Amino acid sequence: MDGSMKEIGPIARHTISVIVDNEAGVLARVIGLFSGRGYNIESLTVAAVDTTGERSRITVVTSGTRMVIEQIKAQLDRLVPVHKVGDLTMEGAFVARDMALVKVSGTGEKRVEALRLADTFRARAVDASVNSFVFELTGSADKIDAFVELMSELGLVEVARTGAVALSRGPGGL
Amino acid sequence: MTATDTKAREKQATSEAPILSGAQMILRALRELGVEVVFGYPGGAVLPIYDEIFKQDDIRHILVRHEQAAVHAAEGYARATGKPGVVLVTSGPGATNAVTGLTDAMLDSIPIVCLTGQVARHLIGNDAFQEADTVGITRPCTKHNYLVKETADLPNVISEAFYVATNGRPGPVVIDLPKDVQIEKAPYVRTGYRSHRTYRPQVQCDEQAIRTAARLLAAAERPIIYSGGGVINAGPEASDLLAEFARITGFPVTSTLMGLGAYPASDKQFLGMLGMHGTWEANHAMHDCDVMLAIGARFDDRVTGRIDAFSPGSKKIQVDIDLSSINKNVPVDVPVIGDALNALTQLIAVWHEEKLGATQPSLGEWWKQIEHWRQKKCLSYEDSTEVIMPQKSLERLFALTKDRDPIISTEVGQHQMWAAQFLGFDKPNRWLTSGGLGTMGYGLPAAVGAQIAHPDRLVVDVSGEASFQMNLQELGTIAQYHLPVKIFIMNNEYMGMVRQWQDLSYDGRRSESYSESLPDFVKLAEAYGIKGMQVEDPADLDAAIQEMIDHDGPVLMDCRVAKLENCFPMVPAGAAHNEMLLPGDVVGKPKDDEALAVV
């Protein structure tokens, strides 16, 4: 609706960290919250992050106006198994990395060129056959996009990617 | 205590613990948590629990006639007592039938613990008989839910469920119980805590936020208190403090539909309900105020009307226990996170400590303006000697019952809005209505729940002929338990609220909104062994109402009211608070498609 306060203000991308109890259904709760309330998910990663496997960290990249981002954080925070919600974008500098596995097949010139480009991107070959490679690459989403784009001319077969994982810079933690 | 100490203790507790079946554990935990009543309906997946119910007398089971009604009855019980309502239903259709009730409790923040049966663990995921993914289905309509996979976990899961349902912003919690978990035996160890490892809602308000709020309020020339269901949820003491705060500040008070009764309706500082069918004075005062104190209210769209025109010139203070309610629809200047009881306690303390009363500007002009709005007499209507006007029926119901301090439930529609306008509540926990979800069929089972909690009180379900038919099977429950519930059907032969919208916004095309083929309500009541009455002549109204309330037992009253009366005042589609319609106003069609879509 025209006058909705929600649509006032610029839309910004935020990287949000959520520490949750590693219990059944917790991911479904978080994802259901986003779909049910019409929030964006640009990417989402999740894995247990302590030695006992009791806690998981969900990193979600989302976008919205200031009011929507505030809502997303408040809504996440009131889920019962959620411990902490941190907005890395608001809380200063942070590092974020995606990872991709990129399979390329080819021989001769193209194979050599793929290997050379992989080196420039600091991608590692984690599997090789006489006519293929699987490269492992980490970096920003942009960097991975650029690499995949280049490989598409050199025999790209398929790509598997994660969303971002992210931590704040400096000594503090969530 | 160190972690090893705790471990050692738990071990000891386990070795001494009685060995019980899951079903026995459930009954024992419920009893230890103070549960007196369970509203339920049996089935294959909960037979072990029903067998334990059979063997004991401490917890009373109320057999409803439909699982939706079990949840509404539990809601009515919770709303009328302040205690959590407890529900027990079977797997599959039992659980899915409960979903409307759970969603209703979710939207109105009612504490409910709902136990659902589930197929045995090894069958889960096999499309077994009466299997439904209950935790999946109820995830978005509960505050939290559990699938219990180990019998030994039961005592603590149940404790935790009650904690979650009743702490912070209350809500429904589902515990899904596989049948074999109910049968298996394990040591009964309830660690005693009624808490959750990490869920600790903030109830104490930030001191600085309270001071900022108090000073802002003290400087206000045109203040208003906008109070909601959160004040009721904070307990009767919060309502007392709301009245005290209003008294020491001299502020006018308006209330949401859910908040009625928190502030005494008979007090001269009360402006009535606000919102779509709120009073002229409440909505105008909200629109023109300079400082607004929202307390336990969430600025929902039925309250705000067109949001960009909602109280444009005011500074807004919002007290809420749920951070996600703040800045959701309307930007707020001073957010205060916390429980309404704490907020009011702290506000009053700061008011006295800083002697803010002495610095207040005179509110004389503001009250003069409010009196001027009151003079509109926005709830007036044209009475008739030919036919009972719906407003009249409620005015008389109120006049003839108010000395008995009744508990009133409603269904959804015009009758609900008229009830909110014409029945005054001076105390909390006497008004049971479905506000957030607007569930037709809520009122009858809610009245059952309230009457179970208060067997000697006068409980009236103000109903519409269409809504009544959505859960009329509960007449059976009323008959079985001899509940003296009075069902006051305001029969206008229309889904009146739908008909009103069609007349106002769709050129009077009354598509499917006529209540065709109505039953003979008197005979229907009699079929259940309940007293049935009908009244049609305005001259007989008082005597009929008197006979209804004097009858020692349930009564179903078919009160024939004017068929085409509209409910006013009304903030029409896409309009602002100060663009309210009164009876007799020429009603224009909504301004545009957008306006049509927001209602």
Ligand SMILES: Cc1ncc(C[n+]2csc(CCOP(=O)(O)OP(=O)(O)O)c2C)c(N)n1
């Ligand atoms: C379960 C459900 N279905 C549909 C609606 C939409 N609805 C709102 S009011 C109403 C008509 C209610 O008619 P009645 O109970 O006779 O009350 P009246 O408005 O005539 O007083 C309808 C159909 C609803 N609120 N709930």
Ligand SMILES: [Mg+2]
């Ligand atoms: Mg009707």
